[in-house]
Amino acid sequence: xxxxxxxxxAMGMAAAMAATLLAGCGGAASSTAASSTAxxxxxxxxxxxxxxxxxxxxxxxxxxxxxxxxPVYDRGFEGWDVTNNYYTQYVQKEFGDKYNINVEYVSVxxxxxxxxxxxxxxAHTAPDIIMHYDMPQAVNYYSEGAMQDVDYDExxxxxxxxxxxxxxxxxxxxxxxxxxxxxxxxxxxxxYNFVRxxxxxxxxxxxxxxxxxxxxxxxxxxxxxxxxxxTMSEQLITKSFTYEYGFIDAATTDDEKALYxxxxxxxxxxxxxxxxxxxxxxxxxxxxxDSEFYLNTEEPQYKAKxxxxxxxxxxxxxxxxxxxxxxxxANDPEAKLAVMxxxxxxxxxxxxxYYQYPPYGMIMGINADTSAEERAAVYMYLDWMIQPENLFFxxxxxxxxxxxxxxxxxxxxxxxxxxxxxxxxxNNKDYWCLVQEIANYGDEAKDLTSNKVTLAPxxxxxxxxxxxxxxxxxxxxxxxxxxxxxxxxxxxEYAADLNALWQEAYVDCVTCAPEEFDAKYAEYKQxxxxxxxxxxxxxxxxxxxxxxxxxxx
Amino acid sequence: xxxxxxxQKATPAANTLGxxxxxxxxxxxxxxxxxxxxxMPLVFVIVFKYMAYGGLSIAFKNYxxxxxxxxxxxxxxxIFEKIFNHRDFGPAVYNTLLLNIxxxxxxxxMPIILALLLNEIRVKWFKKTTQTLLYLxxxxxxxxxxxxxxxMFSVNSGVVNTLIANAGHSPIPFxxxxxxxLVTYVAIGVWQSMGxxxxxxxxxxxxxxxxxxxxxxxxxxxxxxxxxxxxxxxIRSTIVVLLIMNLGKLMGGSFERILSMSNAKATExxxxxxxxxxxxxxxxxxxxxxxxxxxxxxxIGLALVLLSDAIAKKLGEDGLL
Numbered sequence: 085x086x087x088x089x090x091x092x093x094a095m096g097m098a099a100a101m102a103a104t105l106l107a108g109c110g111g112a113a114s115s116t117a118a119s120s121t122a123x124x125x126x127x128x129x130x131x132x133x134x135x136x137x138x139x140x141x142x143x144x145x146x147x148x149x150x151x152x153x154x155p156v157y158d159r160g161f162e163g164w165d166v167t168n169n170y171y172t173q174y175v176q177k178e179f180g181d182k183y184n185i186n187v188e189y190v191s192v193x194x195x196x197x198x199x200x201x202x203x204x205x206x207a208h209t210a211p212d213i214i215m216h217y218d219m220p221q222a223v224n225y226y227s228e229g230a231m232q233d234v235d236y237d238e239x240x241x242x243x244x245x246x247x248x249x250x251x252x253x254x255x256x257x258x259x260x261x262x263x264x265x266x267x268x269x270x271x272x273x274x275x276y277n278f279v280r281x282x283x284x285x286x287x288x289x290x291x292x293x294x295x296x297x298x299x300x301x302x303x304x305x306x307x308x309x310x311x312x313x314x315t316m317s318e319q320l321i322t323k324s325f326t327y328e329y330g331f332i333d334a335a336t337t338d339d340e341k342a343l344y345x346x347x348x349x350x351x352x353x354x355x356x357x358x359x360x361x362x363x364x365x366x367x368x369x370x371x372x373x374d375s376e377f378y379l380n381t382e383e384p385q386y387k388a389k390x391x392x393x394x395x396x397x398x399x400x401x402x403x404x405x406x407x408x409x410x411x412x413x414a415n416d417p418e419a420k421l422a423v424m425x426x427x428x429x430x431x432x433x434x435x436x437x438y439y440q441y442p443p444y445g446m447i448m449g450i451n452a453d454t455s456a457e458e459r460a461a462v463y464m465y466l467d468w469m470i471q472p473e474n475l476f477f478x479x480x481x482x483x484x485x486x487x488x489x490x491x492x493x494x495x496x497x498x499x500x501x502x503x504x505x506x507x508x509x510x511n512n513k514d515y516w517c518l519v520q521e522i523a524n525y526g527d528e529a530k531d532l533t534s535n536k537v538t539l540a541p542x543x544x545x546x547x548x549x550x551x552x553x554x555x556x557x558x559x560x561x562x563x564x565x566x567x568x569x570x571x572x573x574x575x576x577e578y579a580a581d582l583n584a585l586w587q588e589a590y591v592d593c594v595t596c597a598p599e600e601f602d603a604k605y606a607e608y609k610q611x612x613x614x615x616x617x618x619x620x621x622x623x624x625x626x627x628x629x630x631x632x633x634x635x636x637x
Numbered sequence: 638x639x640x641x642x643x644x645q646k647a648t649p650a651a652n653t654l655g656x657x658x659x660x661x662x663x664x665x666x667x668x669x670x671x672x673x674x675x676x677m678p679l680v681f682v683i684v685f686k687y688m689a690y691g692g693l694s695i696a697f698k699n700y701x702x703x704x705x706x707x708x709x710x711x712x713x714x715x716i717f718e719k720i721f722n723h724r725d726f727g728p729a730v731y732n733t734l735l736l737n738i739x740x741x742x743x744x745x746x747m748p749i750i751l752a753l754l755l756n757e758i759r760v761k762w763f764k765k766t767t768q769t770l771l772y773l774x775x776x777x778x779x780x781x782x783x784x785x786x787x788x789m790f791s792v793n794s795g796v797v798n799t800l801i802a803n804a805g806h807s808p809i810p811f812x813x814x815x816x817x818x819l820v821t822y823v824a825i826g827v828w829q830s831m832g833x834x835x836x837x838x839x840x841x842x843x844x845x846x847x848x849x850x851x852x853x854x855x856x857x858x859x860x861x862x863x864x865x866x867x868x869x870x871x872i873r874s875t876i877v878v879l880l881i882m883n884l885g886k887l888m889g890g891s892f893e894r895i896l897s898m899s900n901a902k903a904t905e906x907x908x909x910x911x912x913x914x915x916x917x918x919x920x921x922x923x924x925x926x927x928x929x930x931x932x933x934x935x936x937i938g939l940a941l942v943l944l945s946d947a948i949a950k951k952l953g954e955d956g957l958l
Binding site for chain 2: 198199202205206208224228229230320375376378379381452576579580581584587588590591592595614615
């Protein structure tokens with residue numbers, strides 16, 4: 085009997101708890117509903133005001149406090165609070181307080197950004213700006229319904245400086261299915277800072293010249309092997325598919341490039357991929373490639389092999405903060421480094437084609453839940469950030485403390501500065517990347533000097549010079565991925581499955597015996613097409629035929 | 638308090654009878670600390686096990702994150718049709734069953750054998766030390782085990798293959814070849830779980846009536862025969878309960894165990910249902926498909942538990958439910 089009562093009591097408690105929790109949930113749901121009606125109401129009033137051609141002027145500040153949420157990448161650096169630091173407080177003080185805006189930063193994991201965003205979008209807690217560096221994923225966000233269309237006149241009204249600088253870029257590339265979907269940050273690079281480091285001391289030891297083609301590189305690797313030095317290592321290719329560029333046929337048409345080039349889906353069935361895999365297969369079987377390259381799933385594993393002297397080539401986005409050179413020297417004080425030209429990864433039959441960024445930086449959309457006031461405040465934020473003096477402050481900090489100006493007006497960072505105004509990685513880039521991708525002085529010589537001091541560890545400025553020189557030689561071979569002006573639905577449908585299959589297929593094709601290669605490749609090719617790639621190709625082809633693709637020169 | 642006192646005075650012998658005349662409020666008031674304590678796990682179960690059920694509805698919807706649960710349209714069993722026709726679905730079901738059946742065959746009996754062996758050890762300190770050493774792997778996370786095993790079994794630089802090479806044999810691709818991967822996967826699973834699994838059997842063995850052993854000895858049974866005819870039958874119900882619980886996991890299995898040991902070279906057996914749920918749901922944001930697959934897995938799991946429970950009851954055991 086007692087047991088029964090206890091049971092009943094437990095049930096009662098459970099029911100009460102459940103009721104409270106459900107009530108809580110119901111509350112949340114209804115408030116979401118309320119906010120969505122509010123935002124649709126806001127949209128309709130906004131539409132009305134747009135028709136009238138007038139927008140409320142907020143230059144004197146918002147009558148009621150408006151909170152905007154700005155995304156910022158969290159790269160997981162110790163001792164750095166991405167959402168609350170000297171610079172976020174500075175923005176609040178200099179911009180927010182002036183217009184009665186509360187600027188709230190929302191951290192987004194750099195390596196988990198898509199997952200983070202998807203979860204926040206589902207919970208309706210995503211920041212007012214939804215951003216991504218590459219077009220396919222930005223299109224995915226838009227297709228999910230996470231972004232609202234933007235009104236160009238409204239941007240021009242609230243962000244005149246931003247609009248003056250970005251208008252043509254936004255109007256050219258920001259449309260999707262005929263709607264105004266995206267706005268951008270400016271990208272005006274003087275060169276490409278992706279750098280391939282090679283062990284110059286190893287080259288000297290075997291008496292080899294700097295390789296300038298894939299074939300020459302293999303000869304160098306063979307000499308290294310003979311001398312008992314390291315191999316060439318690789319990180320397992322799982323995303324951002326640009327591996328095939330050095331093997332693209334010189335006669336490839338623009339339409340073919342539009343069909344196959346895609347950062348999100350590996351063009352496994354393309355001849356460039358076949359050539360690439362075949363070259364890698366030969367390299368692997370000759371013992372010149374790290375025999376367990378497929379275990380390097382993360383960057384640190386790939387880096388560790390270079391630092392430990394097991395491999396002699398390492399590619400990275402060069403920055404002054406990199407520890408790869410100091411770690412290598414700690415292991416081997418005799419190590420000397422040079423930059424290897426991109427052509428060393430391109431077959432002699434091809435050219436040193438490389439992935440060239442489109443003329444825009446960050447791709448941004450306005451959150452579908454964002455109200456008219458918040459939207460105005462977001463545009464005002466972008467406009468504040470793009471003002472040269474604000475941008476310079478965000479990029480360099482306080483003169484005399486974090487940097488000093490040299491005779492040419494170039495900011496020289498004070499590496500010993502440890503105070504509260506210390507900048508985060510890459511000169512605070514994650515805060516100003518919404519308006520500009522690469523800091524510049526508007527003068528190429530100045531920019532190069534500046535890059536040498538900001539991008540290379542002290543004493544290695546020459547690596548930047550070498551990268552710059554090679555880049556000038558290669559410039560004609562940059563290929564910008566053509567942009568589809570309509571969403572490719574099959575791509576988001578099959579990308580993850582194809583990616584899993586790609587890893588299996590590519591590792592198998594590289595590691596199999598040379599005589600098995602052709603049969604294996606043919607077999608995987610069919611499997612890849614069946615797994616959804618054929619549908620993607622068909623969809624892309626029909627978009628190419630209907631002219632829904634932008635070729636960028 | 639006073640009520641209780643009067644009652645006791647009136648009928649001192651009928652304390653138990655008096656109980657059901659008291660209201661719920663009385664017990665809540667008297668034992669509120671106990672109820673408060675119980676509330677914590679209760680809330681946990683409700684929030685994380687029952688409230689989540691609402692989300693299952695997206696298995697029947699074309700779920701778009703920005704539209705939310707309410708705003709996405711119902712599509713009936715379309716999502717299920719889609720996943721059943723997916724090229725990875727068949728292999729995933731096959732691999733899940735294969736890995737879990739292998740696990741059941743090798744990992745399930747090991748703790749029983751080990752418990753019987755440990756039970757026979759008479760030197761106390763040796764028994765305790767052995768037990769502790771056997772428990773240890775249980776406390777390592779699969780991520781740690783996975784990365785350590787990738788290091789140890791590396792073909793070029795792994796400790797194991799260096800030893801094999803030094804002994805004059807060619808290295809074995811423990812984790813780099815499909816068939817070897819399967820062997821390594823199962824072996825590491827046995828190593829990780831066998832020690833911890835013995836605890837429950839050792840507890841059951843302590844409960845065995847010692848008179849049974851005496852009787853067996855009188856009948857001339859040796860140590861092995863005692864073990865076979867006394868200990869084993871006495872812990873049979875424990876074994877059956879654990880077996881039923883394990884059968885329920887046949888369609889599930891540890892996701893992180895596979896993910897942490899998988900690599901791009903040996904992929905034949907690594908596409909399982911939990912891995913697909915992760916790939917679809919977390920990696921590519923196809924929440925409807927992912928939920929439908931998870932639901933499918935759970936329904937089969939429930940059916941397996943009910944079936945094995947029914948069979949156990951037919952065989953005269955207590956069963957689980």
